[in-house]
Amino acid sequence: MQNLTEQPITAADKTFFQLRKDIVEGVVLAGSKLSETELSTKYGVSRAVVREAINRLEACHIVERKANVGARVVSLSAEGLVDLYQVRESLEGMAARLAAQNMTDDEIADLNGLLNVHSQDVKNHGSYYQEAGDVDFHYRIILGSKNNHLIAMLVNGIYHLVRMYRVQLGMSGPRVSTAFDEHKHIVQAISNRDGELAEMLMRRHILYSKNNIQRKLAPEQG
C-alpha cells in the first residue's frame, strides 16, 4: 500500500519547482525574459510543460506574461516590496488570530519547543539559521490557522516572492534578537488563546520587518 496523500510528480511539476528555485535564488535574473524554447532545451522537456510551469509562476506573481509577447520575471522594486509586505501583514495577522483559536495544545507546545531550539541556535550560530528558523516559525503559524485558502495563498503564493526579495537583496544581519523577542510574544498570545493580541503582534512584527528591509533598500533616507 502506498501513502495516500502522496501525489505523483509530473514533468511539469519538476520544471515548475526547478524554475521557481532558479528565479528565487537569482540564477535566472529578475526582470529577464523567459523564452519557452530556450527553457525547453535547458530543462530537457517540451515547450508544453515549460508553458505550464510559466503559467503557474504567473499565478504566484513571480512572472508576468503578455499575450503574443512572452513572460518576464518580475522586477524587484521598493513599491513591490511594500505591496507584498502589506498583503503579508494582512494575511499573516489573520493567520495568527486563527492559530490562537485553532491550534491544538500539542501544536502550541511544539511551537514553544521550536522557540527554545531557535533561541539556542541564535546564540550558537549566525543569522542564516535565524532565517531558516524564522521561516519555520511563520510556516507553523500559517498551518496552525487551519484555513486552507490562507495556507495556499501564503505557502504556495506569497512566500516564494518574499524569499526572492530576501535572497536577492541579501537579507540577514541584525534584527535577530529583537525578532526573536517578537516571536516569543506572539507565541505567548497564542498560548493564551488571545487571537486579537496575536494578530496585532504579528502585524507589528511584519511591519517592523518591512521597515528593516526598506531601510536597507533605500539607505539614502537615513
Place this chain on the structure above:
Amino acid sequence: MQNLTEQPITAADKTFFQLRKDIVEGVVLAGSKLSETELSTKYGVSRAVVREAINRLEACHIVERKANVGARVVSLSAEGLVDLYQVRESLEGMAARLAAQNMTDDEIADLNGLLNVHSQDVKNHGSYYQEAGDVDFHYRIILGSKNNHLIAMLVNGIYHLVRMYRVQLGMSGPRVSTAFDEHKHIVQAISNRDGELAEMLMRRHILYSKNNIQRKLAPEQG
C-alpha cells in the same frame, strides 16, 4: 493608434472566461468533473487551451486538480465559506486602510456619489441592484488601495469564488439597509483619511455579511 492598455484576447482567455462564468453561475455544477476532451468539443477549441483555462481556474481555487486523474469544480461547503470570508475580511480590511491613505480626493468624491446613487436604488428597486452596487462599492475600495498584489488577489482570485457562493446559495434578501449604513460609515472613515477606522469597519462589515450567509446556510442553528 490602438489603445495601449488593451491586451489581445486569445482563445485560452475566452475559454477561461466562459468556463469561469459557467461555473460561477452554476451551469457547470459544483463538485462535477471537468473532462478536457468533453470541454474541448463543447467550446470548440483544442485540449491545450482547455488545459490552460483549467490551470488558471485552479490558480483562483475554483477547481482542484489531481495529477493523472483530472480536475473537479470545488464543492461549496460551510467550512469553505468561512475560510473564504476570513481571507476576504483580512484582505479587504487592509484594502480599506490603504484606500483611506491612497485614494485621491476625486476618487473619494466619486465614491460618495456612488453611495448616493446606491441609496436611491435601494429605495426604488429591489435587492438585486443592491448586489451589483455592493460589488461595485467593494471593487472601488479595492482599486483605491493602489496595491497591485491586493487588487490581483481579490479581483482575479477571491471575488469570483465569493460570487459563486452568493449565486448558488441564492443570496439577496434582507440586510440591504443595514449594509448600506455600513458602507456609509466606511466611506466616512475614508473621507476622513482614517485608515485604522476604515479597516475596522470594513472587517466588521464583512464579518456581519459572513454571519448573515451562514445563518441561511445552516438554519438549524436558529
Place this chain on the structure above:
DNA sequence: CAACCTGATGTTGTCGACAATATAGCAAAG
C-alpha cells in the same frame, strides 16, 4: 466466497509541427 491479478478502456501528460502574431532591420518617400 473473498482477494488478487490481469487486461481493456478511457483519461490525462507530453510531444513535435503548424499558424498567428510581434519585433527588428532595411528600403523608400517626405
Place this chain on the structure above:
DNA sequence: CTTTGCTATATTGTCGACAACATCAGGTTG
C-alpha cells in the same frame, strides 16, 4: 535626416497524435 511601410525572422498560440497512467470489469486462485 526622419519617418513610414514592408519584409524577414523569431517567438508565442494552437493543434492533433502518441505515451503514461488510473480505473473498472472479468477471470483466477487461495
